[in-house]
Amino acid sequence: MNTEKRETILREIQYWRRSKLLPEQYCDFLTNLYDEEGRERGGNPISLRNLEQGSIKVWLFGFGVISLILLIGFYFSVFPWGLQIATAISILVVCYGYAGVLRVREPNFSLILAGIGSLLTLLFGIWMIGLHDLTAPYWKPSLLALCGLLWCILGFGMRIGLLQFAGYGALCLLYAEFFGSVRPDAGIAELQLLWLPLCVLMIWLSWLLHHRISGIAGVYFAVGAALWLMPELDSLVLRGTEPDWLPTLLIAKIGIGLALLFGFRKKWMVWVTT
Structure with a gap:
């Protein structure tokens, strides 16, 4: 059985487990049956199932990891610049690497690790900017751009939609900050021209690539x-800026958006669920 079919079956088994469509022991049996890679590696010791079963090794490993992170947090500021970068990259590689490895077999744990890695990416960047007094105006936008691109790429590679969405959100904030500095006095009509073409572009790409x-x-x-x-x-x-009529416009656009979603539901639901 090829890898794509096996991953599809494993995702279905996890859905049956979460939905209580099959007893837990049946889901465990089917997972072990189809998870050939897991059998070849002797199983994954770090999983929510092992945590639930009270594996002493896993809990001791968790204690060691937490202690190591605290030690790094206490002494990170005295590390040389190169060691700070190497430490941050190593922690992120572990978080994202395990998130990718466990994406099929432990989707919830994978999401947690990806979320931790994403949060640490941003926090490490802000921390290092503050530690080294990097006051130039391009450092924080550069960090935001780096985080956005990293989250988009990793989210696409690991098929984690929330991570991709966070990446595009970071890039949108960067876009907003740039035009806010170029046109700080832009009115609501100009802002519509600034954002709505991107809205149409993203929905068109959704249709094109589904x-x-x-x-x-x-x-x-x-x-x-x-x-x-x-x-x-x-x-x-x-x-x-908060004109008196802005809440009315916002409510009107929400109503129009919901009406469009309802009217074209048979089309966009196909794209989203593909």
């Missing part, structure tokens, strides 16, 4: 749906 690349159409559609409201959110939250 039958070519699996696991990406839903992310693009969600990003496009979020961009539908970005002109108002940009004006209200990022620029701090």
Whole structure:
């Protein structure tokens, strides 16, 4: 059996487990039956199942990892610049690496590790900027761009939609910050022209790629749906301008968006679920 079919079957078994469609022992049996790679490696010792069963080795390993992270946190500021970068990259490689390895067999644990890795990416960057007094205005935007690209690439590679969505969100914030510095006095009409073409582009890409690349159409559609409201959110939250009629416009756009989603539900649901 090829890898793609085996992963599809394993995902279905995990769905049966979460939905209680089959007893736990049957799901364990089917998982062991189809997980050829897991049998070849002798099984994965770090899993939610082993934690639940109270494996002493796993809990001791967890204690060691937490202690190591605390030690790194206490002494990170006195590390040389090169050692700080190497330490941060090593921790991120472990988090994202295990998230990718466990993506099929332990999807919940994989999501947790990917979330921890993403949070640490941002925190390590902010911490190092503060430690080394990097006050140039391009450092924080560069960090945001790096995080956005990293999350988009890893989210696509591991088929983690939330990670991809976070990546596009970071890039959208960078886009908003750039045009906020170029056009700080932009009105709501100009903001519509700034964001709505991106909304249309992302939804068009969702339609274009839904039958070519699996696991990406839903992310693009969600990003496009979020961009539908970005002109108002940009004006209200990022620029701090709040005309009296802005809440009315926001509610009207929400109503129009829901009406469009309802009217074209038979089309976009196909893209999202493909």
